[in-house]
Every structure is written in structure tokens, then in C-alpha cells.
Amino acid sequence: MKKIFLSIVSAVVTISSFAQDIRPQQRTGTSWIWGPSIGYQYQSGNFLKLSGWGLFAPNDHQYMKIDAGANLTWMMNRTTVIPELGITYYLSDSGIWPFLKAEATPYTITPKVGISLMSLVDIGVGYGFDVNQKSGFKKIDGLTGSISVNIPLNFFIR
Numbered sequence: 001m002k003k004i005f006l007s008i009v010s011a012v013v014t015i016s017s018f019a020q021d022i023r024p025q026q027r028t029g030t031s032w033i034w035g036p037s038i039g040y041q042y043q044s045g046n047f048l049k050l051s052g053w054g055l056f057a058p059n060d061h062q063y064m065k066i067d068a069g070a071n072l073t074w075m076m077n078r079t080t081v082i083p084e085l086g087i088t089y090y091l092s093d094s095g096i097w098p099f100l101k102a103e104a105t106p107y108t109i110t111p112k113v114g115i116s117l118m119s120l121v122d123i124g125v126g127y128g129f130d131v132n133q134k135s136g137f138k139k140i141d142g143l144t145g146s147i148s149v150n151i152p153l154n155f156f157i158r
Contacts, residue, residue: 032056032154033119037067039148043110043128044140047071049148051084055119063090063097063119065150071105076137082107090119099124107132108140122148 032054039049051069058064065088070081086103101112101124109131114124123146130141 033152035151035153037069037148037150039122039146041071041144041146043108043144044138044142045073045075047073047082049084049146051086053150055150055152061093063093064088065090065119080134080137082134082140088122090116101126105140107134110144112144112146114146120150120152122146122150 033056034052034054037049037051037053039051041047041049049069049071051067053065053067055063055065065086067086067088069084069086071084073080073082082105084103084105086101088099088101090097090099092098095118097116097119099114099116099122101114101122103110103112103126107130108128110126110128112124112126114122116122125143125145128141128144130139133139
């Protein structure tokens, strides 16, 4: 499982570093868009996802988003908060953007694929691989589906 995650991250980093070498250097203003995100995910149970994110363009036609947040759930008669880090690679800059995403928590690694409406609304599906069992909690792995709304606080793209 760790090898799959490391392979995905390595591929994204390699692609983005190559893309940075060939992009034009003519840019004005900030190159980051950032803001909060709220979403829903089903993965062995229902989760409310709250996070902060930053989006940047490694080249003229693709975008990457890095996010950090928390998954909140009510399972096994208690509220649980699970921290999460994610990286999303948007493969296009047209109206509907396909994406690849990797999410990591202390308990799962979840690769996803999906579509996005200009990175404002993301709809993804994937499979969570269990890497560590949370004591006193059910196993969080298997098929997953999610939807999230990303709220940009600065609107400058280029």
C-alpha cells in the first residue's frame, strides 16, 4: 500500500517539476488560489470533511491542489475526528477538469479519480487501503465516494 502511495506521489512530483521547466515565465500577481473546503465522503461510514487548501498551476493547462483538514464522523456511539492530507492533480483547464487525488490519514491511504467543475466542486471515487487500525473503532477501508465544495478566497488565476 505504501508503495502505491509513494508511486502516485512520485509521479505527480515528477510531472509537475517537468511542467515547471517548460512553462512561460511571464506571470503577474500571486500564483496561488486558496480557501476553505467542505464536503461529504462515504468510506465504511459517513464523514463530514473540512479543510483548507491551496491551488497552483505547474503549467498553463493543469493545476495542483494541496489540502489539509479533518474528517468528522459519529461512529460506534462517539464523535471521531481524523486528520487528513491530500494532493490533487487536475489534468485540464477546460470547464470540467478530470483529476487524480491521493489522500492520507493515520489509518488509510486513498487514491481517487474524479471530475471537477473548475476546481470549485469535486466529485471523486476511489478505494481506501487500511494502513493502521484505530483502536476501539471499525476498520476504515474499501470503496469510497466523495463530493466537496472549494471556496476560493482570492480569485486571481493568472
